[in-house]
Amino acid sequence: MKRTVRVAALGAAACAALLSSAACGSGFDDNGAQPAQQSGGPAKLQILIGSSGDAETAAVKQAADAWAKKSGSTATVTPAQDLAQQLGQAFAGSNPPDVFYVDASRFADYASVGALEPYGDKISNSTDFYESLRTTFTYDGKFYCAPKDFSTLALVVNQDLWSKAGLGDGDVPTTWDQLTAVSRKLKAKGVTPLVFGDTRDRVGAFMVQAGGWITSPDGKTATADSPENLTALQYVQSLLKDKLAQFPKQLDAGWGGEAFGKGKAAMTIEGNWIKGALKADFPDVKYSVHELPAGPKGKGTLSFTNCWGISAKSKYKQQAVDFVEAMTTVDQQMAFARAFGVMPSRQSAKDAYTKEFPDDAPFVNGADYAQGPVNAPKMDSVLADFDTGIQQLASSSPKTLLERVQKNTQAALGD
Amino acid sequence: MAGKAPAGTSRLRAATRENIAGWLFVAPVVMILGLFLLLPILMALWVSLTDWNGQGSPFRAGVPFVGVDNYTRLFTEEGLARQDFMTSIRNNVYYVLIVVPSQTVLALGLALVVNSRLLKGRTFFRSAFFFPSITSSVAISVVFLFIFANSGAVTSLLNLFGLDGPQWFADSRGVVHLLLGALGVVDPSSPPAALTDGGPFGLSWWEWLSGPSVAMTTIIMLVVWTSSGTFMLMFLAALQDIPVTLEEASMLDGAGRWQRFRYVTLPMLKPTMFLVVTLGLIATWQVFDQVYVMSQGNPAKTTLTPAYLSYQTAFRSFDYGSGTAISFVLFSIIVVFALIQRWVMRDRNGGAGSRRLRRS
Numbered sequence: 001m002k003r004t005v006r007v008a009a010l011g012a013a014a015c016a017a018l019l020s021s022a023a024c025g026s027g028f029d030d031n032g033a034q035p036a037q038q039s040g041g042p043a044k045l046q047i048l049i050g051s052s053g054d055a056e057t058a059a060v061k062q063a064a065d066a067w068a069k070k071s072g073s074t075a076t077v078t079p080a081q082d083l084a085q086q087l088g089q090a091f092a093g094s095n096p097p098d099v100f101y102v103d104a105s106r107f108a109d110y111a112s113v114g115a116l117e118p119y120g121d122k123i124s125n126s127t128d129f130y131e132s133l134r135t136t137f138t139y140d141g142k143f144y145c146a147p148k149d150f151s152t153l154a155l156v157v158n159q160d161l162w163s164k165a166g167l168g169d170g171d172v173p174t175t176w177d178q179l180t181a182v183s184r185k186l187k188a189k190g191v192t193p194l195v196f197g198d199t200r201d202r203v204g205a206f207m208v209q210a211g212g213w214i215t216s217p218d219g220k221t222a223t224a225d226s227p228e229n230l231t232a233l234q235y236v237q238s239l240l241k242d243k244l245a246q247f248p249k250q251l252d253a254g255w256g257g258e259a260f261g262k263g264k265a266a267m268t269i270e271g272n273w274i275k276g277a278l279k280a281d282f283p284d285v286k287y288s289v290h291e292l293p294a295g296p297k298g299k300g301t302l303s304f305t306n307c308w309g310i311s312a313k314s315k316y317k318q319q320a321v322d323f324v325e326a327m328t329t330v331d332q333q334m335a336f337a338r339a340f341g342v343m344p345s346r347q348s349a350k351d352a353y354t355k356e357f358p359d360d361a362p363f364v365n366g367a368d369y370a371q372g373p374v375n376a377p378k379m380d381s382v383l384a385d386f387d388t389g390i391q392q393l394a395s396s397s398p399k400t401l402l403e404r405v406q407k408n409t410q411a412a413l414g415d
Numbered sequence: 416m417a418g419k420a421p422a423g424t425s426r427l428r429a430a431t432r433e434n435i436a437g438w439l440f441v442a443p444v445v446m447i448l449g450l451f452l453l454l455p456i457l458m459a460l461w462v463s464l465t466d467w468n469g470q471g472s473p474f475r476a477g478v479p480f481v482g483v484d485n486y487t488r489l490f491t492e493e494g495l496a497r498q499d500f501m502t503s504i505r506n507n508v509y510y511v512l513i514v515v516p517s518q519t520v521l522a523l524g525l526a527l528v529v530n531s532r533l534l535k536g537r538t539f540f541r542s543a544f545f546f547p548s549i550t551s552s553v554a555i556s557v558v559f560l561f562i563f564a565n566s567g568a569v570t571s572l573l574n575l576f577g578l579d580g581p582q583w584f585a586d587s588r589g590v591v592h593l594l595l596g597a598l599g600v601v602d603p604s605s606p607p608a609a610l611t612d613g614g615p616f617g618l619s620w621w622e623w624l625s626g627p628s629v630a631m632t633t634i635i636m637l638v639v640w641t642s643s644g645t646f647m648l649m650f651l652a653a654l655q656d657i658p659v660t661l662e663e664a665s666m667l668d669g670a671g672r673w674q675r676f677r678y679v680t681l682p683m684l685k686p687t688m689f690l691v692v693t694l695g696l697i698a699t700w701q702v703f704d705q706v707y708v709m710s711q712g713n714p715a716k717t718t719l720t721p722a723y724l725s726y727q728t729a730f731r732s733f734d735y736g737s738g739t740a741i742s743f744v745l746f747s748i749i750v751v752f753a754l755i756q757r758w759v760m761r762d763r764n765g766g767a768g769s770r771r772l773r774r775s
Contacts, residue, residue, distance in 0.1 A: 385716075
C-alpha cells in the first residue's frame, strides 16, 4: 500500500514537472538579452527566401554556396512556402533564420517590433542604392537593410490587338487624356482596352501620378483624403464605369498578366515579372513595354522590393552582413538579373542592366519617380480595407472611400 | 497489517486507495488533455489580454498587459477592428442560418432514401453520398473554384438555358439586397436613408441585412454538399435503430406515411437530430479552410469569417492579442448557441417517453 502511495506521488511529481516544463520550456525561453555574438570565423547561416520560383531558388543557392566556400562558413538556403507566416512563427518562437527576405510592405511591421538588425549603412557604398529604395527600408531615421532588387510598374501593350484596332506606335498613351482616347478606340473595336489588379498596388500608381499618396513620405501622417487622391480615384472610376478598364476577375483571370496573356485586354499595368510569366505561359504573345501615362502631376509608378533582412537575434550578425555584402555586389545582382529577371537595386548597375536588357528601360526608368509601399507598421488591415473599397470603386463614392482610409490610417498611425 | 486496523480506518483507507488508483488510471489522459488542450487555451487567454507583438515569449516581463482592451475594441470602439469583426459575424450568421438547416434536411432526406427497402443499389448510393465527406476539403474547394469560374461549368450550364450567371467569386452583392431589388422593394444602388444612417456595432442596418453575398453562396453550396454525407450516416444509423415493431404498430393504428414519419420516426430521431445540429453549428461557426483556399475573405470582405479574421489578424498583422480575442469571442458564441439549442430541443414531456419505447 505504501508503495502505491509512493508511485502516485512520483507520478504526480513527474506530471507537474512535465506541465511546468511545457509552460516555460526552451521554446519560450527568452529574457530579451542579446545573444552571444560570434564575431569572426566560420558561421552556420540559415537563410529563408520567399522565392519566385525554381530559377530564383537555384540562383540564390548557387550564390550562397560560393560565399560559403570563400568564407569557410555554411549557408543553408530554404525557400519558404509562405514567407510572412513562417517568419511570424519564427519570431514568436525566438528562433528566426539569420538572413531572410523582407517584403517592403511588411518591413515597417518587422522593424517596429525590433525583429530586424539595422545594418544598412554597414554595407559598402550603401548610398549607391536607389534613393527611393533606401527610403522604403528606412524606419525611424535608420536605414535597416540592403534592398535585394526591385520592380516597377509599366504599361504593357499587346501588339496584335493594338495593330488590329488600327493603332500604331505613336498611339501609345503618355498622358491620362491619351489613355482615355486610345481606350475608347479599342473599346469601339470590341476589345477590352485595359486590365489592372483591383488593389492599391496598381490603382496607387494613378494616385502617385496625380501627386497624392496614402501617407506622408516619412510614414507618420495620413494623407489619403486629399484632392490629388480624389482626382486619381475619380479618373480610375471613369475608366471602370465606361468599361475602358476592367479588373482581372471580371475577365476570368487571376491577375492582370494572365488576362493580358490570354488576349482579353490590349493593355495592362504590371511589373517586370510579367516578362517571365508571359514567356512561360503565353510565349506567342507579342508585346511592348512603355512607361506609365503621366497624370496631372507628372510621371508616377510604384516600386516593389525586398531587402535582405538580418535577424536582431542572429548569433552571426557580422557574417550575415558579410553575406549580404556578397549578395548585393553589382556582379552578383547582374547574375540574379540574368537568372530570374529582377532589376539591380544599385544605381551603378543600371548601365550594365539597360545594355543587356534594353527592352526593360521603361521599368528601370521608373525608379526615378517611383513610390514604395506604405512604410508604416499596423497598416496591413487598413490597406486591405482600402483594397476592398477599390474592388467596389465602380459603384461607390471615391470621396467616401478616401475619408474612410484617412480615418483608419490615422487610427493605425496614432496621429 | 491492514487486517489488524480498526474497521473505520480500513474503510477510509480503502476509499483513499481507490481514489488514488482512479487518479492514476486517468492520469495519462488528464496529462495529455492538460498539456495539449487546457494549457494552450490558458496561454491563448493570456495572449488575448496582452499587446504581444509576436517577438519572443508572451510570458516574459515587458509584454504590455492591456486587460480587456482587445475585447472592447471588437465591440464598443468605433474603428476598423470592430467593423471587420462585425462584418465577419454578419457573414457567418447568414452562413450558419442557411447551412445548418439545409444540411440537416438534406442529410435526413438522403438517409431516408438510402434506408428505404425499395431502393435498389443502396450500398452504391450510400457510398456515393458519403464520398464528399471523406475527400479533402482543400481538394473540393479547388474543384469548386473551377466549376464556378466565369467560364466554368455552372456558368456554361446557365448559358445553355439562356441565363446570364453572376461572376460568382467576384460578386460581393448580398443575396437579400438582390432579392429586394428584384421585387422592387428598394433600389440596391441607392438604399433608403433610414437603413443606411445607423445601425448597431458600426455597421448600418442596410449592411446587416445584406444576406450572404453571391460569392458566399458558392461556399455555402460546397459545405452543404460535403457535410451532408457525414450527417446522413448518423441519421442512417439512427433510422436502422428504430424497431420495425414500432412502425408496424403505428400502421395497425392506421397511421399513414406522413403520420408515421411525423409521429414515429422524427421523435425517435431526436437525439441524433440534436447531435447533428450541434455538430453542424460548431462546424459552421468555425468555417476556415474553404475561406482560406477559395476567397481569403474577398470579395469586399463578404466571405470573411471570425475564424479566418482571427488568423489574419494574428499571423498577417502581428496583432496576436486581437486575433486570440476574436477566437475567444467565437468560442463563447459557439457555447451560447449550443446552450440555446439544448434548451430549445429539451424534452418537454419531462423525459423518458420516447426513450422508454425504444428500450422496451
